[in-house]
Amino acid sequence: MVMRIMAATSLVTLLTFAIWAQRGQAPAGAPAAPAITGSEVAAMIAKSPSDKNALGQRMLQLGTYNVNMEHRVMGQAAAVHEKEAELFYVIDGAGTIVTGGKLVEEKRTNDANLSGTSIQGGVSKRISKGDWIMVPEGVPHQIPTVEGALTVMSLHLPR
Template sequence: MPRLLALGLAASLLSIAWLLNPPGDNPPATHISAADILATIENAPAGRVSDQQIRHIDAGGHNVGVGVVQRPPSTSLGAIQHHKQTEVYYVVSGQGTMVTGGELTNGRELNPEGAVVRTLTGPSAVGGIEGGESREVGPGDMVIVPAGSPHGFSEITETITYIVVRVDPERFVELK
C-alpha cells in the first residue's frame, strides 16, 4: 500500500508541475511507471547511499526530476544545501532523523562540472548544520525542502528509501 501511495504522489507532483506552465505552453505529460520506480528501488546497491534519477524533464519554464534515494543506517552524516533547487521527499520505507534549516557550517561547494551537480543536485554545497530543526521521518511522511535550506540526516536507524522530486527552475540538471 505505501508503494501505491508513493506512486500516486509522484504522479500528482508531476501533474502540479505541468499545471504551473505558462498559458500556451503545452509540453507532453511524462509517465513514470510503477515498474520503473520499483525496479529502481530493487536495483539500489545495498549498504551505501544510492541516489538514482529516474527521469528529469523539461516541464515548461523549469525542469522537474524524479528519483529514488536509499540510505543505510548511520550516525555519521553531513548536510547539503541546494542553491536553486527545491526537493520534495516521500518516505517509502525505513526511518531516521532529518535536520532542516539553520545554517550550513564548514560549507564546501560541489564541483559544478561534477556528475552529482550535473545529473542530480544542481549547484550545491555540503557541510554540517547548526541550528536546524530535527524531526523523525518514516513511511508515508513527506518533507518539502526549499531551495537554499540546509538539510540532511543526523541519524538513520533503519535503511531509508524515499522518492525525491526535484524542481530545477534554472534548468541546470541534464534532462533524462
C-alpha cells in the same frame, strides 16, 4: 452601426471557436506523460546496495524536472540548494531529517549548491514511510541518521 455590431460579433465567435478547437490538444512533438509503476520502483529498491547509499537513481524525467530515488543505509553530508527547492517523499523506511540552521564546514560543490559535514542549530524531525518534506531553496538540510534503510523520492524544483 448594425454592421459594426455584426462584424464584432462574428469576430468574437470566430476567435472563440479557434480557441476552443486548440484546447486540449498537445503541442506537436510534446512528450507523453512519464510514469513509473509501483513494481518498477520495488525492483529499483531491490537492486539498491545494502552496504552503501545509492543516490540519484532516475525514476522520471520531464524537461528540467528529475524525479530521483535515493536509497540510504547511512547518514550523509548536509546540503543547501541555492536556486531550487527540494521535495522528498518517504517511500520506505525511517530516519531523521534536520532542516534550517547553518552548515558546518561549508564548502561550495558547484555554482548553485553548498555542502557541509553537519548542521548547527537546525530542527530534527523523525521521518518514515508516507511522509512528505518540502525544503525551500537556501535552507540547509541533511538526513544524518537512518533506521536500517531509508528510501525517498527526491524532486528538485528550480525557480
